[in-house]
Amino acid sequence: MKMKLCLLFGGKSAEHEVSLLTAKAVINALDLTKFEIYPIFITPDGEWRKGPALEGPVDDVTALQFGEEYSVSAMEGLQSTSLSVTNEQTSEFDIIFPLLHGPNGEDGTVQGLLEVMNLPYVGNGVLASAAGMDKVIMKNLFKDAGLPQVNYVSFIRSAWDQNRQAAYEKVENDIKYPCYIKPANLGSSVGISKCTNRQELEAGFVEAFQHDRKVIIEQGVKAREIEVGVLGNDYPEMSVPGEIVAQKDFYDYKAKYVDGDSVMIIPAELPEGVAGQLQQMSKTAFQTIDCSGLVRADFFLTEDKEIFINEVNTMPGCTQHSSMFPLLWENTGVTYSELIEKLVELGIERHKEKQQIKYTF
Structure with a gap:
């Protein structure tokens, strides 16, 4: 009997496109004699869209970006019955595979939903996902x-807004140049800047805070x-x-x-x-x-x-x-x-x- 595997991909994250590429690769690697594959596409706005069971490999990620007619709530998508390729009603999924990168997927939020629903899923749980996503907590x-690490400091946006000069001076006193500034809760090197002087540091803060309310600055090392x-x-x-x-x-x-x-x-x-x-x-x-x-x-x-x-x-x-x-x-x-x-x-x-x-x- 085939295993019913639900794939979650896309997501409300700057890493949305990376997730689509991962989903395409995983779908094309799965043995369809062993698995029934049910795709759920999460749009950049966070809307869930549940597509039909997949009958074969996917040539392009556009085939996975389902339209509004496939919209469902998260609960409906994960628990309700769905039509298989033979138009017979199927039971709940055997396991969920979140292929989500970044916030709203890799950070413990989706994992928490799956835990509450007591659904089996692939990958890290709530704690590991949340701690691994937040670079400050992780470090x-x-x-x-x-575990040995390079020197680092962190700031939340409100503290930076209240006294930007103090933030820049703390970095220069504790870290030295060159340093790297990045959003605390993001991956794929989105929002990261290398800083070799005050002007680049100021610009790096602005860039990183566009993607998160918390930033981390790390000592550069050769x-x-x-x-x-x-x-x-x-x-x-x-x-x-x-x-x-x-x-x-x-x-x-x-x-x-x-x-x-x-x-x-x-x-x-x-x-x-x-x-x-x-x-x-x-x-x-x-x-x-x-x-x-x-x-x-x-x-x-x-x-x-x-x-x-x-x-x-x-x-x-x-x-x-x-x-x-x-x-x-x-x-x-x-x-x-x-x-x-x-x-x-x-x-x-x-x-x-x-x-x-x-x-x-």
Whole structure:
């Protein structure tokens, strides 16, 4: 009997287009002899649109952007019966796969909805998603776990508005130039700026606050960018490390998704013992914020072999041939199709475990 798999994608986020690309890749990788695929497209305005069951691969993401006639409420989309390709009524989904990046999807909001509805889903839970999305909270937790990081400070918009001069001076006193300023709750390098002087710093604050009410400023460091994939629940496995070699000053959104002017080296060429350190630190980060399913852990490696954890991404991009996470696992011996199926299995495993919890005396 086929598993009924519901995919959530799009979303009210600056990473909306990235989510569509991930959805297309996942759909085309799924074995239709094993899965019935039910798509739910969330528009940039947050409207839910439930499309018909998919009968085959998708050639273009426009085929997934359903019109107003498919509009439903979130509750209707997730729980109501729907018509299959044979026009027979189907039961509820066996599992939900949120393919949402950024706020309103990767930050614990959708995960909270699914928890309240007691629906099994793929990926990280509410706590890990929220902590992983908020870079300030994440870094504070990593600090408590003893994971080395570059210096950082953060500000909320109201504090910056009240005394912008004090904010700039704190950055210059605590961080020094060059530094990077970014929205605390966003991914894919959206809203990030490299600052080498006061003028660029002021402009960076303005840019970052367009995307979030909280920003983080991090010390720039001359280092290689190394990433590790983590897969599992209580006993996660780590991929081989991979390296991002950007052709620009930093790996921004345009470099990732538009120009393609960056190189991924997998496995990364590393000094002896460093790969093991990176994998152990990835596991520590995964367990520190109570992750489940998947994570991509990002690091800086200096010429002196000093390692700093930069962040974890709790729903990394998963396009088959251009995203680091699936490529890391492909080079570790897990094909893209196997990876997607494994993530579904992990989601079901975690849901079954949660059903053992007693909620009454």
